Every structure is written in C-alpha cells, then in structure tokens.
Amino acid sequence: MDTVYENLVFDDNGLVGSQCIDCKEYFFPKTKSCSNCSSVDMTNKNFGTKGRLWSWTTQNLAPKAPYFLHDIKEDYQIYGVGFIEMPCGVKVKSRLQVSTVKFEIGQRMELKTSILEKPNGETLPVFEFRIEKE
Amino acid sequence: MERVAIIGIGLHPFGRTPGMSGLDQGVFAARKALDDAGLKWSDIGIAFGGSRSSGHAMAATNQLGLTGLPFINLYTGCATGGSSLFAAANAIKSGAAKYAMAIGFDKHERGAFSPSAKNNDIPSWVSETGLMVTTQFFALKLQRYMHDYNISHDTLVKVAEKAFKNGSLNPNAWRKSIVSYKEIAESKMINDPLRKYMFCSPAEGGAALILTSETEVRKMGVKAVFLEATEMRTKNYGSFEVYDTCLAANIQPTATSNAAKAAFESAGIGPDDIDVLQIQDTEVGAEIMHLAENGFCKHGDQESLIQNGETLISGRIPVNTDGGCIANGEPIGASGLRQVYEICLQLRGQAGSRQVLNSPKVGYTHVYGSPGVSAVNILATS
Numbered sequence: 001m002d003t004v005y006e007n008l009v010f011d012d013n014g015l016v017g018s019q020c021i022d023c024k025e026y027f028f029p030k031t032k033s034c035s036n037c038s039s040v041d042m043t044n045k046n047f048g049t050k051g052r053l054w055s056w057t058t059q060n061l062a063p064k065a066p067y068f069l070h071d072i073k074e075d076y077q078i079y080g081v082g083f084i085e086m087p088c089g090v091k092v093k094s095r096l097q098v099s100t101v102k103f104e105i106g107q108r109m110e111l112k113t114s115i116l117e118k119p120n121g122e123t124l125p126v127f128e129f130r131i132e133k134e
Numbered sequence: 135m136e137r138v139a140i141i142g143i144g145l146h147p148f149g150r151t152p153g154m155s156g157l158d159q160g161v162f163a164a165r166k167a168l169d170d171a172g173l174k175w176s177d178i179g180i181a182f183g184g185s186r187s188s189g190h191a192m193a194a195t196n197q198l199g200l201t202g203l204p205f206i207n208l209y210t211g212c213a214t215g216g217s218s219l220f221a222a223a224n225a226i227k228s229g230a231a232k233y234a235m236a237i238g239f240d241k242h243e244r245g246a247f248s249p250s251a252k253n254n255d256i257p258s259w260v261s262e263t264g265l266m267v268t269t270q271f272f273a274l275k276l277q278r279y280m281h282d283y284n285i286s287h288d289t290l291v292k293v294a295e296k297a298f299k300n301g302s303l304n305p306n307a308w309r310k311s312i313v314s315y316k317e318i319a320e321s322k323m324i325n326d327p328l329r330k331y332m333f334c335s336p337a338e339g340g341a342a343l344i345l346t347s348e349t350e351v352r353k354m355g356v357k358a359v360f361l362e363a364t365e366m367r368t369k370n371y372g373s374f375e376v377y378d379t380c381l382a383a384n385i386q387p388t389a390t391s392n393a394a395k396a397a398f399e400s401a402g403i404g405p406d407d408i409d410v411l412q413i414q415d416t417e418v419g420a421e422i423m424h425l426a427e428n429g430f431c432k433h434g435d436q437e438s439l440i441q442n443g444e445t446l447i448s449g450r451i452p453v454n455t456d457g458g459c460i461a462n463g464e465p466i467g468a469s470g471l472r473q474v475y476e477i478c479l480q481l482r483g484q485a486g487s488r489q490v491l492n493s494p495k496v497g498y499t500h501v502y503g504s505p506g507v508s509a510v511n512i513l514a515t516s
Contacts, residue, residue, distance in 0.1 A: 006257040017380070025371075028380040029257060036371040036382075054381075055281075057273035057325045059264060064248040068262045081270045081325075083278075089383025093265055093274075105281045116263070126263050 007031065010127045012049070012113055015092060019045040026090035047086040049111040050132065054091045056082035056103040068116055068124050084109050084129050097130035108132040138223045139351045139358035140513070142171025142344030143478045146239070148337055148462040149308030156188025156465065159340035160239025161197045163468070167235070167342040172356070178344070179231025181205045182221040184214035185240050185467035194237065204230075212416065213366075214238055215470025216501035216509025219343060220366045226345050234345045238467030242336035254377055254505050268504065269333065269417070271376040273325035276419030280327065283434035285422060287319075287327060292440050293418035294318045294332045294460060300447060301461025303488035308337050309461040332418040337463025341471035343478075359478045362401040362496075362512040367393040369506025376504045387427070389508040390414075390500065394428040401512040405429040408512070409494035410480045411451060412473035414502040415458040425453070428500050428510065452490050455480060470501035474511060481515045 003009050007030040009016035017028035021041040025034060028047065033040045062076045080096025080103060096103065097112060109129040116124045144166025146159035154162075160183070168175060175198045183191025184207060192205040210217040215238045222236040247268055251261040260266045279285060295315055301307040313331055321330035351358045369375045372386030398404055405428070413428065415421035422440070426433045430451060439445060445453040456462065456476040459469060477497035479485040497513045 004259075006259060008257065008259055025382060026380070055274045055278035057270055057277055057327075058323070059267065059270065059325060060323050061246075063261075063264045063267045064246065066251075066258065066261050067264045079264065081265060081267075081274065083274060083381055091381035091383075093260075093379050095263060095265065105278065124259070124262065 004125050010111070010113060014046040014048045015111060015127060016044055016046050017090065018042040026088055028090060028092045045088070047088060047090065047092065051084040051086040051092070051109055051129070053103060053105055053107040053109050054083040054085040055105060056080055056096060058098065068118065082129065095126060095128040097128050099131060101131050103131070135227055137348040138226045138345050138361040138364070139348055140343050140361065140474070140478055141346055141351060141356055141358045142167040142173065143475050144168070144170060144342045145306055145472060145475050146340035147306040148339035148465060148472065151338055156185055156239045156241030156338060156340070157194055159241070159338060160185070160191065160237055160342065160468070161194050161340070163239065163340035163342040164194065164198055164235065164237055167344050171344045173233060173344065175199045176201050178203060178233050178235045180222070180225045181235040181237060182208055182218040182225070183237040183467070184208050184218050185238065186214070187242050188240050188467070191237060191239070191467065210507045211503030211505065212414070212464065212466055213470060213501045213503030213507040213509050214467050215341065215472070217366055217507070219471060219474060219511065220364050220509050222343070222345050223361055223364045226347055232346060232350060235342055236345070236471060237342040238469070238471050239340035240465030240467045241338040242465065245336070247336060249377070249504065256377060256379065260379055266377060268376060269325045269328065272417045272419055273328050275374055275423065277327060279419065279423050285434070285437050289422065289437055289440050290327065290332055290418045291315055291319045293415070293421050296446060297415065297454060297458050297460035300455055300488060301457025303486070304456045304461070307457045307461045308463040309457065328417055328419065334416050334459035334464050337465050339463070339465040339468045339472065341468040341475055343471055343474060357482070359481050360514050360516070362403070362514050363397040364511045365393045365397040365400060366507070366509040367396065373506065375506030389506050390424055390427040390502055393508040393510045394500065397510045397512050398429065403496070403512070407496050408451065408498045409496050410455060410477060410490045411453055411498040412458070412477055413453055413500050415454055415460055416464065416502070418460070420502065421453065421458065424500055424502065428498070447488055447490055455485065455488050455490060470499070470509060473499040473501060474513070477513050481513060
C-alpha cells in the first residue's frame with residue numbers, strides 16, 4: 001500500500017496506522033513514536049475498512065484556509081466529521097459522507113476513498129466514511 | 135509553603151475597541167491593576183505575559199517603562215492567561231520577586247481561529263481536508279457526552295441564555311444584550327449540535343493581576359485575595375483533547391480533571407466549599423462537561439443542575455457570573471486572567487448588580503486551551 005502523502009496511508013483495503021511494539025497501543029495516522037510509553041519501535045497496522053460511529057458532527061460553514069476547498073464558498077458542500085471506532089478499539093477522526101440518513105452513534109460505517117478536486121484541477125485523495133449500505 | 139496573594143486587578147473592557155491595539159488594552163489593564171494595588175510599574179520585579187495576535191507581550195514595557203525587569207512571554211493557546219498566572223504565582227513562591235505581574239491581551243480578527251497543523255505537530259492534510267477546526271472538537275466531544283449522559287438540547291440553550299443574561303449585568307462584557315431562548319435555539323447550526331449563539335467568539339481585551347506574598351500583604355496592611363491553589367496540567371495519554379486525530383481504545387480523564395484534582399488536594403478543600411466559579415465556556419458544551427471534569431457534579435448531573443437554575447447567580451453554584459467567554463468573547467492572552475478578575479470582584483463584594491449574595495468567600499477558576507492544557511485556581515478571602 002502506498003503512502004498518499006506525509007504519513008497518510010490508505011486504499012480500498014483499509015486505513016493504515018501504527019501499533020506500538022512495546023505497549024501495543026494504536027495510532028492514526030502513522031507515527032514515529034508512542035505517546036503512551038515513549039517507545040520508538042512502531043509497526044504498521046491495517047485497521048480495516050469497517051467500524052462504528054463513536055461520535056459525529058457536521059461542518060456547516062466552510063473552514064478557512066488551508067482547507068483545500070475553502071475558496072469555493074458559493075457551492076459549499078456540508079460534510080460530516082466523526083470518530084470511527086475500528087475493530088481494534090482505536091477511534092479514527094474522519095470526514096463523513098452526508099446522506100439522507102441522520103448520523104447516530106453506534107452506526108456501522110464503511111471506508112470510502114475518493115478524490116477532492118478544485119476548479120483549477122488540483123486534486124487531493126481523501127478517505128471518508130459513510131453509513132454502511134444494508 | 136507561603137501563600138500567594140492577589141493585591142491588584144485590572145481589566146480593559148472586552149469586545150471591539152477601534153483605535154486601540156491589543157497591546158494598548160493590555161497596558162490600560164496593567165495601569166488599572168497598579169492603581170488598584172497602590173504600586174508603580176517600577177515596583178514590579180517580574181512579569182509573565184501572553185498574546186496570540188498582538189505581538190510580544192513584553193513590548194508593553196515600551197509604554198509601561200523600560201525598568202529592565204525579567205519579562206517572560208508565554209503562550210499555551212486559550213489557557214495562556216492561566217499559565218501566566220501559574221508562572222507568576224510560582225515566581226512569588228520561589229522568592230524571585232516581591233511583586234509579580236501576570237498580564238495578557240489580544241485583538242483577534244473576526245471569525246473562527248485558523249489553527250496551524252504544523253505548529254501542533256499534525257500532518258498538513260488534516261487541516262487541508264477540513265478536519266482541524268476547533269469548533270468540531272467541541273461538537274464531537276459534546277455529541278458523545280450527550281449520548282452517554284443524557285444531556286438535552288434544551289440544557290444547551292439554557293447555558294447560553296444564562297451567559298447573555300449575566301453579560302447584560304457586566305459593564306465590561308462584549309455582549310451586553312439578553313438573547314432569547316428562541317433566538318438561541320433557532321440560530322444557525324455551526325457544528326451539530328452547536329448553534330451560533332452557543333459559541334464564544336474571538337475578540338479584544340486586556341487583563342492584568344499583581345501578586346505578592348502573604349508576608350508582604352501583612353506588612354502592607356492591605357486587603358487581598360489569596361491563591362489557595364494554582365495548578366496547570368497538559369494532556370495525558372488517552373484523554374480526549376482538541377486536534378486529536380485518533381482516540382485511544384480506553385479513554386482517560388482529561389487535563390482538566392487532573393489539574394482540578396491537584397488543586398483541590400493542594401488547597402485541602404473540596405468542590406462543595408466553592409461559593410462562585412468560572413469554568414471555561416468556549417461553547418455551552420464546554421461549560422457543561424467542565425463542570426463535572428472539575429468535580430462540581432457527577433457526569434450527567436448537569437442536566438438537573440442547570441434545569442433547576444443552580445448555576446445562575448442566584449443558584450447554589452453560580453457559574454460564569456460575568457457572562458463567561460460566551461458574553462465576553464475571547465482575547466486569548468487575557469481570557470484566563472479575566473476569569474480571575476471576576477472572582478476577585480466577587481470575593482471583594484465589588485461585582486455590582488451581578489454580585490453573588492451572602493458574601494462568597496471561596497472562588498474557583500478553570501481555563502482550557504489547545505492542544506490540551508488546563509489551568510485552575512482556588513481563591514479565598516482569608
């Protein structure tokens with residue numbers, strides 16, 4: 001699996017974070033050291049593609065720069081933000097796709113990778129979660 | 135160890151003051167505090183100051199006087215005022231100076247803060263994809279809390295209603311008009327469940343406090359408010375704090391809980407002994423959750439506490455009697471000091487139409503800042 005950029009690693013097979021070899025704690029995104037036990041022995045861990053909604057909100061106003069799409073005020077699309085509790089227990093902060101179904105804590109969520117595109121053609125691959133299709 | 139006393143307090147009204155820089159407002163507050171203490175700037179032996187948007191706090195010496203004193207600039211996000219007081223109090227305890235000043239000021243642009251990912255050791259894609267907005271953190275923490283502890287939307291509105299009501303009684307507040315329940319409940323949604331009138335906004339203002347030792351207070355024969363405890367903590371592993379990109383499987387108590395616990399231990403008293411309090415209310419959920427994190431009720435008991443009016447000025451535990459951050463706005467450098475200023479007024483019986491009845495004797499302040507900093511103070515009249 002390739003690094004998207006910086007320490008962000010994901011594709012349709014899952015989100016990749018780190019696990020501390022010493023204390024076994026999980027982190028997202030990938031990290032160089034463990035903020036629990038200070039260890040620098042970290043290994044990659046694929047958290048998978050499915051989890052449950054632990055908390056959520058909506059971003060009703062366009063964030064300021066450096067938000068990638070901040071200058072497209074006229075057709076601003078509200079997006080959701082949430083923490084997804086993955087099977088290993090770590091909760092990952094993610095954009096949420098908004099649909100007609102209201103978010104509820106505990107909902108089953110699935111990973112959806114996509115590309116954010118600016119009018120000038122610049123693109124940014126992003127991971128999002130959406131309510132799992134029945 | 136010898137107690138630290140606050141002998142001078144000063145404030146420049148919060149809000150918007152065209153024609154005055156943030157620093158000007160800090161200098162105004164410093165001069166007020168010096169007058170209040172009956173001291174001159176040249177008496178101050180050490181100072182700690184902070185600002186986010188108005189330059190180096192030390193530049194205030196250009197106006198106050200270049201006395202050559204040690205002046206330390208510091209910044210701990212919205213908790214900057216709490217940290218400057220913590221540092222100044224410890225300077226007095228150590229004997230570094232006879233008189234210390236904690237000063238803070240700011241003048242922010244309109245609109246929400248735009249925090250830097252890089253300055254917080256967070257990858258840039260987090261902010262570029264819209265995941266590093268401070269207000270999202272408040273909403274995410276609150277949404278989960280409301281689910282876990284059955285806090286109602288009605289209670290959120292009531293906290294904002296109280297803030298504007300108290301602000302209307304405070305001549306130094308930014309928002310001096312009452313905002314109705316309906317206006318709050320129907321205001322624009324910002325981050326579900328939080329609406330426009332449930333937030334504080336970045337603003338302008340200045341505040342300053344002058345500290346000395348208890349021995350010095352006795353020598354001077356002046357009245358003072360004593361700092362029974364001043365504690366500060368940063369986030370510990372597993373706590374849910376602002377800008378976190380992931381949360382641990384097992385969530386742990388916050389920096390706020392840890393600072394509060396340390397302060398009560400250090401003062402040798404408990405939350406039931408506090409007569410009037412200031413709790414960081416960057417939005418209504420923060421006030422609700424911080425009440426329990428600071429030990430003033432069990433998690434979930436805020437619902438009945440607030441519904442029964444116990445946090446009103448006339449209630450059992452009056453919270454944010456000056457309108458808090460919601461009615462005063464937040465000039466980051468000054469905000470934590472404004473909280474202490476208000477408690478001093480209350481303990482001195484000088485809070486005018488918002489004075490808590492029956493002569494409050496013990497007060498409490500709590501400030502919270504990014505990326506997970508909490509500073510609390512316990513103050514007493516004797």
